[in-house]
Amino acid sequence: MQQLSGARSSMRPLFGQRGAARAVHASAGASSDYRQSPLFRACATLTAFALLIMLALPLARRTLLGVGLATTLVSVPMGPASAEGSNPASASASSGVVIDVEHRRGEVRYSEAEWRQRLTPEQYQVLRREATERRWTSPFNYEKRPGVFNCAGCGAPLFNMSSKYESGTGWPSFFQPLPDAVTEVPDYSIVFMPRTEVRCRRCQGHLGHVFDDGPQPTGLRYCMNGAAMTFEASGEAAAAAEQAAA
Numbered sequence: 001m002q003q004l005s006g007a008r009s010s011m012r013p014l015f016g017q018r019g020a021a022r023a024v025h026a027s028a029g030a031s032s033d034y035r036q037s038p039l040f041r042a043c044a045t046l047t048a049f050a051l052l053i054m055l056a057l058p059l060a061r062r063t064l065l066g067v068g069l070a071t072t073l074v075s076v077p078m079g080p081a082s083a084e085g086s087n088p089a090s091a092s093a094s095s096g097v098v099i100d101v102e103h104r105r106g107e108v109r110y111s112e113a114e115w116r117q118r119l120t121p122e123q124y125q126v127l128r129r130e131a132t133e134r135r136w137t138s139p140f141n142y143e144k145r146p147g148v149f150n151c152a153g154c155g156a157p158l159f160n161m162s163s164k165y166e167s168g169t170g171w172p173s174f175f176q177p178l179p180d181a182v183t184e185v186p187d188y189s190i191v192f193m194p195r196t197e198v199r200c201r202r203c204q205g206h207l208g209h210v211f212d213d214g215p216q217p218t219g220l221r222y223c224m225n226g227a228a229m230t231f232e233a234s235g236e237a238a239a240a241a242e243q244a245a246a
Contacts, residue, residue, distance in 0.1 A: 099183075099201070099204065100204075101183065101185055101199075101204065104128075104199075104204040104205075104206075105204060106154075106199075106200070106201065106202050106203040106204035106205075107202050107203070108153070108154040108156075108202050108203040109203075112128070115127075115128050115153075118153070119152065119153065120227075122227045123152050123153070123227050123228065125227075126206060126225045126227045126228045127151075127152065127153045127200075127203075127205035127206055127207075127227075127228050128153075128205065128206070129206075130189070130197075130206040131206075131225075132208075132225060133171075133225045133226060133227050134170075135169070135170025135171065136170040137226070138171065138172055138225070138226025138227065139226065140172040140226040140229065140231060141170070141171070141172055141226070143161070143164075143172075143231055144161075145161065145231075145233045145234070146161050146162075146233065146234040147161050147231055147232050147233040147234045148160055148161070148178075148231075148232050148234075149161070149164075149172075149174075149224075149229045149230070149231055149232075150229060150230045150231070150232055151200040151202065151203060151205060151207075151228065151229065151230075152205075152227065152228055152229055152230050153200060153203045153205040153228070154200060154202045154203035154205070155230075156181065156200055156201070156202040156203070157178050157181060158177055158178060158181045158182065158200065158207070158224075158229060159174045159176075159177055159178060159181070159222070159224070159229075160178060163175050163176045163177070165214075165215055167214075167221055167223070169221075169223055171208065171223050171224060171225065171226070172224050172225075172226050172229070173214070173221050173222060173223055173224070174221075174222040174224065175214045175215050175216075175217075175218045175219075175220055175221065175222070176217075176218050176220070176222070177198075177222060180201060181200070181201060182198050182199060182200060182201055182207065182222075183198075183199045183200075183201045183204065184196050184197070184198055184199075184210060185197045185199060187209065195209045195211075196209060196210050196211075197209055198210050198222055198224070200228075205228060206225075206228065207222075207224050207225060207228045207229070208222065208223045208224040208225050208228070209223055210222045210223070211223060
C-alpha cells in the first residue's frame with residue numbers, strides 16, 4: 001500500500017501540470033467569446049448566404065433526392081419555370097375555369113366535407129392533405145396490364161401503363177404523364193430539401209413528386225402515391241381478367 005501511495009503521489013505532478021496550450025486558454029479568461037472570432041463570423045456569414053440562396057432562388061425543374069431513408073441533395077438546375085400552374089392562378093383552356101394552385105382548387109372543386117365523403121380516408125389524406133403512403137403498400141407496384149392510371153379524386157387520366165417502370169423505390173413510378181394531365185409546383189415543405197410536387201391538373205389533388213433520376217427518353221421519375229390513383233385496364237386486358245376470375 002505504501003508503494004502504491006508513493007506511485008500515486010509521484011504521478012500527480014505529471015498529470016497535474018498545465019500544458020502550454022491549456023495555460024494560454026486559461027489566461028484568456030472566462031469572458032472570451034468564440035463567437036467574436038473572425039473564423040466564426042466568416043462561417044456564419046457563409047452559412048447564412050447559402051440558406052438565402054436555397055430559399056430565395058426559384059426551383060425551376062427538379063431536385064434529385066436519394067431513394068429510401070438515406071436522402072442526398074444534389075445540384076438544382078435553375079431557370080424560368082415552365083410547368084403549368086406555376087402562378088397562383090391560371091386559366092384552363094378547356095373550360096375557362098381559373099385554377100387556383102395556391103389554394104389547391106382546380107376545375108373540379110368540392111368542399112372539404114364533400115371530399116371526405118367522396119374519398120376513402122387514405123385517399124383523402126394523400127390527395128387533399130399531401131400525405132405519403134408507406135413504401136411497397138400499393139398494389140399498383142405490381143400492376144402490369146395495359147391500361148390507364150386515373151386520378152382517384154376526379155377520374156382524370158394521368159399516366160399510361162406504357163410509361164410505367166420499376167424504379168425500386170416502393171412507389172408506382174412513371175417517366176412521363178399524359179399530355180396536360182398534371183401540374184408541377186415547387187415544394188418547400190421540407191427544410192433544405194426543395195422538391196417539385198406533382199398534382200392532378202383537373203382537381204389539384206396531390207399525387208407525389210417528380211425527380212431527375214428517371215430513365216430515357218425523359219430522364220424523369222414521377223414517383224406517385226398509389227392511393228391517389230385508380231387503374232382502368234384496356235378492353236382486352238379487362239376481358240382477360242374477367243375470364244381468369246370466372
